[in-house]
Amino acid sequence: MISIARSASAKHPARPGLLGLLALLLTWLLALPAAAEDGYDLWLRYRPLPAPVLKQYRDQGTQLVAPADTATQRAARDELVRGLSGLLGRAPALAAQARRDGAIVVGTPASLPQLAALQGELEGLGEEGYLIRSTRIDGRAATVVAANTDMGALYGSFHLLRLVQTGQPLAGLDLREAPKVKVRVLNHWDNLDRYVERGYAGESIWDWHKLPDWLDPRYTDYARANASVGINGTVLNNVNTSALALTPMYLEKAAALASVFRPYGIKVYLSARFSAPIEIGGLATADPLDPAVRQWWKDKADEIYRTIPDFGGFLVKANSEGQPGPQDYGRSHADGANMLAEALAPHGGIVMWRAFVYSHEEPDDRHKQAYNEFVPHDGRFADNVLVQVKNGAIDFQPREPFHPLFGAMPRTPLMMEFQITKEYLGFATHLVYLGPLYEEALRADTHARGPGSTVAKIVDGSLEGHALTGMAGVANIGVDRNWSGSHFDQANWYVFGRMAWDPHAGAEDIARDWARMTFSTDPAVVEPVVSMMMGSHQAVVDYMTPLGLHHLMGRGHHYGPGPWVEGGPRADWTSVYYHRADARGIGFDRTASGSNAVGQYAPPVAAQFGNLDTVPEEFLLWFHHVPWDHRMASGRSLWDELVLRYDRGVDYVRGMRRTWAALEGKVDTERHHQVAVFLGIQEKEAKWWRDASIAYFQTFSQRPLPEGAAPPPHGLEYYKSLQFPYAPGDGK
Amino acid sequence: MISIARSASAKHPARPGLLGLLALLLTWLLALPAAAEDGYDLWLRYRPLPAPVLKQYRDQGTQLVAPADTATQRAARDELVRGLSGLLGRAPALAAQARRDGAIVVGTPASLPQLAALQGELEGLGEEGYLIRSTRIDGRAATVVAANTDMGALYGSFHLLRLVQTGQPLAGLDLREAPKVKVRVLNHWDNLDRYVERGYAGESIWDWHKLPDWLDPRYTDYARANASVGINGTVLNNVNTSALALTPMYLEKAAALASVFRPYGIKVYLSARFSAPIEIGGLATADPLDPAVRQWWKDKADEIYRTIPDFGGFLVKANSEGQPGPQDYGRSHADGANMLAEALAPHGGIVMWRAFVYSHEEPDDRHKQAYNEFVPHDGRFADNVLVQVKNGAIDFQPREPFHPLFGAMPRTPLMMEFQITKEYLGFATHLVYLGPLYEEALRADTHARGPGSTVAKIVDGSLEGHALTGMAGVANIGVDRNWSGSHFDQANWYVFGRMAWDPHAGAEDIARDWARMTFSTDPAVVEPVVSMMMGSHQAVVDYMTPLGLHHLMGRGHHYGPGPWVEGGPRADWTSVYYHRADARGIGFDRTASGSNAVGQYAPPVAAQFGNLDTVPEEFLLWFHHVPWDHRMASGRSLWDELVLRYDRGVDYVRGMRRTWAALEGKVDTERHHQVAVFLGIQEKEAKWWRDASIAYFQTFSQRPLPEGAAPPPHGLEYYKSLQFPYAPGDGK
Secondary structure (H helix, E strand, O other): OHHHHHHHHHHOOOOOHHHHHHHHHHHHHHHOOOOOOOOOOOOOOOOOOOHHHHHHHHHOOOEEEOOOOOHHHHHHHHHHHHHHHHHHOOOOEEOOOOOOOOEEEEEOOOOOHHHHHHHHHHOOOOOOOEEEEEEEEOOEEEEEEEOOOHHHHHHHHHHHHHHHHOOOOOOOOEEEEOOOOOEEEEEOOEOOOOOEOOOOOOOOOOOOOOOOOOOOHHHHHHHHHHHHOOOOEEEOOOOOOOHHHHOHHHHHHHHHHHHHHHHHOOEEEEEOOOOHHHHOOOOOOOOOOOHHHHHHHHHHHHHHHHHOOOOOEEEEOOOOOOOOOHHHHOOOHHHHHHHHHHHHHHHOOEEEEEOOOOOOOOOOOHHHHHHHHHHHHOOOOOOOEEEEEEOOOOOOOOOOOOOOOOOOOOOOOEEEEEEOOOOOOOHHHOOOOOHHHHHHHHHOEOOEOEOOOEHHHHHOOOOOOOOOOEEEEEOOOOOOOOOOOOOOOHHHHHHHHHHHHOOOOOHHHHHHHHHHHHOOOOHHHHHHHHHHHHHHHHHHHHHHOHHHOOOOEOOOOOOOEOOOOOOOOOHHHOOHHHHOOOOOEEOOOOOOOOOOHHHHOOHHHHHHHHOOOOOOHHHHHHHOOEEOOOEOOOOOEHHHHHHHHHHHHHHHHHHHHHHHHOOEOOEOHHHHHHHHHHHHHHHHHHHHHHHHHHHHHHHHHOOOOOOOOOOOOOOHHHHHHOOOOOOOOOOO | OHHHHHHHHHHOOOOOHHHHHHHHHHHHHHHOOOOOOOOOOOOOOOOOOOHHHHHHHHHOOOEEEOOOOOHHHHHHHHHHHHHHHHHHOOOOEEOOOOOOOOEEEEEOOOOOHHHHHHHHHHOOOOOOOEEEEEEEEOOEEEEEEEOOOHHHHHHHHHHHHHHHHOOOOOOOOEEEEOOOOOEEEEEOOEOOOOOEOOOOOOOOOOOOOOOOOOOOHHHHHHHHHHHHOOOOEEEOOOOOOOHHHHOHHHHHHHHHHHHHHHHHOOEEEEEOOOOHHHHOOOOOOOOOOOHHHHHHHHHHHHHHHHHOOOOOEEEEOOOOOOOOOHHHHOOOHHHHHHHHHHHHHHHOOEEEEEOOOOOOOOOOOHHHHHHHHHHHHOOOOOOOEEEEEEOOOOOOOOOOOOOOOOOOOOOOOEEEEEEOOOOOOOHHHOOOOOHHHHHHHHHOEOOEOEOOOEHHHHHOOOOOOOOOOEEEEEOOOOOOOOOOOOOOOHHHHHHHHHHHHOOOOOHHHHHHHHHHHHOOOOHHHHHHHHHHHHHHHHHHHHHHOHHHOOOOEOOOOOOOEOOOOOOOOOHHHOOHHHHOOOOOEEOOOOOOOOOOHHHHOOHHHHHHHHOOOOOOHHHHHHHOOEEOOOEOOOOOEHHHHHHHHHHHHHHHHHHHHHHHHOOEOOEOHHHHHHHHHHHHHHHHHHHHHHHHHHHHHHHHHOOOOOOOOOOOOOOHHHHHHOOOOOOOOOOO
16 A cells, blocks of 8 residues: 555645545445554553644654664664554654754663763663753754663653653653562463463463474563563462473473563573472482482472573472471571572572561461571671562552561562562453552551661662662463463453562652553542542452451452351461450451561551551551451441441442543543453452441341441342352462 | 545546546555455455456346345345445445346245246155256346255355355356255363364354343354355353253353344354253253153253243253263163153254263273164164264274274264264364265265265265254354464364265365365465365375374374373373284284174175275274284385375475465465464474384384485473473363
8 A cells, every 4th residue: 555655646746636545545444454552562562642742742742763773772772663653643763863943862881882871861760771861963953762781772762652652742852770589470370271369361371382392472572561561570370380391392392482572671580399309300319408408409400500691590389388498407597598599690590588487387477487487697698688578467458568577577578579460459351540549558567677778778778778679579371362361360460570670669659650641641530540440459459358357258268258267277368367246246366365477566656556446457456456346446346347448349340430431432442342241240349348347247247237338238148148169270 | 535526527527637636545544454365364365356256246146036034044145245245346236126137136936926836846855955047037138046945045045156256257157055954963072161172263153241232243243144145053051061051051151142143043052961951940850761851851941941042952961971971870872862852852953972981890892882882772762863973983083994883883873973083183284175084974975775875865864764853063153353273274164064064075176176266266276276276185194194093193182293192091182092003013903803893894894894805994903913024015115104104294294384485475464474373383293103103103113214204303201291281172
C-alpha cells in the first residue's frame, strides 16, 4: 500500500482520483483486523496520542540520534522508534547528529562524542542511572538522554517514552535518576513442567521443551517490559525446585533465555536445590562443610559461568516446608549460604537465601521462627549473600505488620520479598492494587536506629551502609494473553518494578503513570481508575481479613474463606491457629502474656503493638486476643465493627463496579468487558467471604448482627461444604 | 479517523491538502500495530484478496441478504460480514431483499420467503446440509446459500467464504453438500486442572476456575473454527477423568460453554467415569446391573439435561489402563454401555464407548485384545451406543494397518477415533500432515462384504446401513496463541473436520484448501506447501518407524527414540515387545506361526498380510519377523533397506527446510520464522531418531551400514542416556 500511494502521489498530485484512493485506503484500513486490545502490550502501549498534544511532541521529536552499535543500544533505539512511531503517528527520522531543532539524542560519552561535554554531569549516576535534559546539541535544541553505560541510556529511553505516554511536557527537562536498590529481581515460582505454583495467569511462559532452539518472541517482550520498570534480574525456576534445573540440558536452555535478556540488562538466576550434590552429583551428602560438596558446587558454578557468563546467582529455599538444607547436617543457614557464596564469588555471583523458614516441630508461634533462626547468625554471612525476607512474618497475607527481621540484622543485607501474584488475595479476578501494600511495608518504621528507621532504608542499604541491596517480587506472569491473568494485575508487576528501583516512591503516583500508559491519558478515565486502585487493598483486607485477622483462606489452594480450617498435619497450617476465636473473643495474643512475638520488634514498636490502647486497629487481632464487646475507636463493639468492616469491603467492590461501568465507551470494549466481568466475580466472592466469615464467627460471638447488616443467605454448613479441588496454583 | 476523512473530502474535494491527509493516514496506518500474523486466526484468515481478483468478487458480493433472528442466523451473518469485509476490503451492504445484481442470499425457506421456491431442492440435505447456487432472487442475479435449517445455512456460509478465500469463481455455482457422518466430535484429553494429556499446545483452553462467569472470547473463536469444518460436538474432558466433572459445579461450567457453542451447532459431551456412582454418588458399587446404580445414572442424566438441554452424551474409557469399568463387576462392555445408554435415551443422548481396551494380565498380543473383547458382543449394544475404535490396533502409531474391528462388528455402529495431537509423531515441532494417514486408514479395504468394503463405508454407515455414525479426533488444541502448537498442526485439526464431514474426501485437496486459506492463494506458495505436507507423513514413518516397526518411542512421554526400552510393569509397554530384534532378524510375527493377529482380518486381507510375499512393505515388520538378509523389492537386504529408509526420512525433512526457505518473503515474517525454526528442530530430531535407531539395531544385525550411509555420531550409550523427565503431555 505504501508503494501504491507513493506512485500515485508522485505522478498525479492532488486530483480527484486521490479521493477514491483515500476511500480505498480507509476501507482497507477498516477491514484489517484492528490490533486487539487484549492487554498483551502491557503499559508499553504506544497508541497515537490525542491530536491536541500531538504537535507539541512532534516538534520535540523531529529526529532521533541514537547509536546502534551494541545490542543494548539497538534495544534502546528500536524501542524509541517503536514508541515514538506509535505515539506520534510517524517514525522519527534517524540521524547521526542533530541537524534540526527538536532532536532526541540518546547515548553515552563513549557512544556519542556529542555527549562528551556531559561527562562530569554523569558522575554519581553509576552503571544504571541516566539524566534527561533539555539542552542544545550540535547547536540545536534537543532532548538528551545520557548515561555512563548503554543500560543507563536504555533505562532513560524508557523513561522518556513514559513522559510522552503520560503527557508530560518535554520542555525544560532536567531529570537525574539512578536506582536505589542494586538487585531488582522477579522470582518465578515456575516448575520445569510449566506448572506455576501460586500462578493465576496460566502456565509458565518458559517453554522448556522447545528451548534452546525456539526463542518465543514473547521472551523479548518480557525483557522489554521488565527493563521499562528497571527490573534487572529474573529467577527462572521455583524456589521449590528440582535439582535437574542445574543439569547441562537445563543450563543450555537457561543460557538461551539469558541471551535474549542480556541486551535489556536482565541477568538470569536459578533456584538451587540444596541437595543437588546428591541428586545430580552422585555424592552421598550435601553437608556444606564437606570438602567434596564444596568442590561440587565450585565445579557447578564454573560450569554455569562457562554457559552463562553473566549468570546472576542462586536463590535458595532451605529447611523450610520440606526442602532440604544445611540443618539436615546440623549446620546453620549461614553455613549453607556461605558455601554457595564461596562457589559464586570468583564469578561475581550472589546468593539470595530465603528467611521464610519455620520448624517442622512447631516449637513456637510461627511468627517468631525466622527471627529466632536468623538473628543469631547476623554478621556471619559472606559478603555476596543477601537474606531475602518476606514483608511480613507469616506469609503474604492481605495485611501484615512488617517482618521483625527488618532492623534486627544490622550486619546483614536484607532483601525484601514481595508477592506480586495474588495467592491470598482472590487470585486473578479480584482487583487489588498492591502499591499501597508495598508502600505500607516499606514506610513502616522499625525504630532500629531511632525514629525514621524505615524498612525502605534497610532495603536500600542506607540505614546500615550496605552496598549489596535487593528486592524480589514473586511474579504474576503466565501465558495468559494479558500476561498477568487480568488487566489490573499488570499494575502489580509495574509497581513492583518501580518500587524496587525506588523504595521511597509513592503508590498513587505510580498508579497514575500506569493508568495513563495502560488505558488513557484522559483524566476522566485516569482519576476514577486511580481512585479504584488506591482503595482496593483496604477493601480486600476488609472483606477477607479485617482488623488484623490473617490466614483464614481455604486449605492448600488459599481460595475463598476457610476460617473453620483445623486439623491436618500441623497446627500453623490451619485457620483456627491464627484467629483463636472463642466465646470470650478473637485474636492471637502475641503480647508478653501470649507468644510475645512483639518482643522481637524494637522497644518503641513493641510497646505500641503490645498495648491494646495503642496498637493500630488494622493490627488489633494480629497481636491481641480481644473480647467481643471491646470498645473500638468508632464507639462500636468489636463484633459490630468486625461485621461492618466485612460490609465495607463488599461495598467498596460494589462501588468499583459502578465506577467502572461509568467508563464504558471511554475504555476499549474488549478490556472494559473483561474487567467488568471480573469485578462481578469479585463482588460475588467478596460477599461469599463476608457471609461465610460472619456465619462462622457468630457461632463464637453469639451476638446479633448490628443494625443494617444482612444475615448470611446460607447456613454455615453450606459454606463449609464448598470444595475446590482444582483451584489453580496450589502446587498439586 | 473516519470522521476526519469524511469532513475533509466533503468540504475540500480533491485539493492538495488531501495529499497531506493521505500521508497522515498512511503514517498512522503504519504506526498502528499490524495485526500480528501469529496464527490465531487459523484458516479463517480473512486478509484482503489480491487486487486482480478483487473486482470479480465485489461484483458478486454487492449485498448480503441474511436474516438474523436467531443466534445461529446471527452467527452466519456475522461471519459473512467479517469474512467479506476482510476479503473484499469493504463490508457488504445488508439488505432485506436483493435489489441489485450480485447479492448473496442466505437462509432457509422459513427464514427467507424468497427461498420458498427452493423447498423441493432441499430434500435430502437433512438438518445440516445446504446448497449453494448461482440463480436469480427477487429478479436479480444472486448467489444463494439455502438449507433446511439455520445450521445448514451456517455451514453453507462457511463454504461460501471458503470459495472466496481459495479463489474459486462464484459464477455458475451448483453445489449440494451434506455430512456423511452424523457425530463429528473432538475429544479433549483435558484434565480439570487444565493439564492436557498428550497436549503439545499449552494447557487446556477451558479456564474451569473462571467459568461459568468468564466466557473467554476464545471459546467463540473455537466454535467458529469447528463449525467452519463441520465439527458438531466436543467432549470437554479427558477420557481418563475425575468423577467430579459430573458434579453440579462442573455441570454449570459445562453449561456455560454449551451456551457459547450452541449457535454454532456444537453439542457438549462429557467423559464419564464409570465409578462415579461410588465417588460422587455415595453408592457402594458401580455394578451396571445394580438397580440403584442404574437409577443413579438416570437421575444424573436428568440433572445434566436440566442444566444442558442439548447435552450430547457420554464418552467412556472403561477397563483400560487402570480405568474402572463393568468388568470390575463381572459384567461386559455391553452391559456398561447399555446402562448409560438407557439413562441418556429419553433425552436423545448417545454413548461413545471406547474399544481401546487391553487386559491387565497381558494374556495375548495387545493387537488382538480389543477384537477379542468386543466381537462377541456385536449386536448386544443399545441403539444409542457407538463403539469408538482407534484407526489401528496398537495406539496412534505413525503408521498402522487398519483396526481389525472394522468389518468385524456388522451389527454395531463403529465410530472412528483418530488422534489429531501428535503423541507419537514428534510433538508440535515436527511438520507432519495427517491427511494422508487418515486417508490411508479410511480407504483401507476390509473385504468384510467383499472388495470395496472400505473403512470409510463402515464409518459412514453405508456398508451395514447404520444411521448412527461418528468420527472422533483427539484434539491438538491448547492455549498457545496459534491454538495447535505450530502453524502446520492447524492443518490436522482442519483435515480431521473435513474428513469427518466426508470420509471419502481427498487429503491433498483438503491440504490445498487449507494452504490457500492459511498462507496465500499464490500458487508459488500453495504448491510447495502442499507438496511438503503430502510427503511429510511418509517422512516421519521413515525416520521413526520404517517398514512396519512401531511403538519404539521413549517410555511414558513418547518423545524421541527408545527402541531399547524394556522391563517395567508390563511387556506391551516396552519397545522390545514390538520390534523383537535378534541376531536373526526383526519384526513381530503376527502370522499363524506367531500371535496370529492376521487371523482377525477378513480372509483376503489375512492372506495378504500373512504372506511374506504379498504383505505391503510398509507393514512388513508389523506382521512378520524377517531375517536381516531378506531380499526387499528394491533388491537390497532388509538391513540395508531399513537404514536407507531412515536416511530417506531425514532427507525429506532437509528438503522441506529448503522448500520453506525459498518461500521467505512470500509468507509473513512471523510465521515463516517459527516454521523455519521448527523445521530445524525436526531435522535435528529426525537425525537423532535415525542415528539412535541404527546404533541400536546394528547391535543385532551385526552388519555394516550400506554404502553412503553415515555412521551415528555417538555411541549407543549416549542415546540411551538421554532423559526427558519434563517432556510435555505424559500425564505426569
